[in-house]
Amino acid sequence: MHLAVSFFSFILNNPPEPAHDISILHFTDLVRCLYLKQPPCSRERKQMALSYGANELSEAGVKFIVNKPSSSHGCILDMEFENGTLKIPHIEVHDGTEIWLRNVVALEQCYYPYKHYISDYVRFIGQLIRTKKDVDVLIKAGIIDYMIGGGNDQSSVAKLFSDVRMNMVVTSTSVDFLQICDDMNAYYNNPWNNKMATLRRDYFNTPWTTVASIAGIVLLILTVIQTVCSLLQI
Known part of the structure; x- marks a missing residue:
């Protein structure tokens, strides 16, 4: 087990070894096990439904950051x-x-x-990155590093997850x-969040526009x- 985990660690970011009481069927099952939370969370008989891609969510004010291990x-x-x-x-x-996504999903x-x-992870990422712009958002956030065929076409990342699912x-x-999708859909549909995001994007996106906007408000x-005061003096 130790040798197998050491071999796969170069693609799995040095994962911990699975518990000794977990039964492993073969190497593909081991890779799956290394990616899972222990213990896994509960499930519900519902469909995942993220209504908006990363670019739309970003325009509504959602921030994307890397979750440090x-x-x-x-x-x-x-x-x-x-x-x-x-x-x-x-x-x-x-x-x-x-290759490894298809094998584990299968x-x-x-x-x-x-x-x-x-498979839940693949479906979630597939719904989050539907277009090249969605991929751009996650690349700029440092969440995705892509090296597909030595090219620079981000749309191939979205196609990859679409094909696998x-x-x-x-x-x-x-x-x-399910909870993350519900919360993100609700955040996007909140008019206040959209207005604040538009305000930051259009009037406070650079130091100069921020200064100009503040000056305009003060004026x-x-x-x-x-x-x-003039009305009161009349």
């Missing part, structure tokens, strides 16, 4: 959404990524039809992903005060 675990499923910030573990997307479809946690049979979803306030 803890000293004991670096699971790719360690995601959390709080106060408008989505934390996602870093992932490297290269020519071999689709394993779950056959042997873990009610505990397909890696095609024809996937789903019976349930991790409650963690408007002074004009109102002067008008009120």
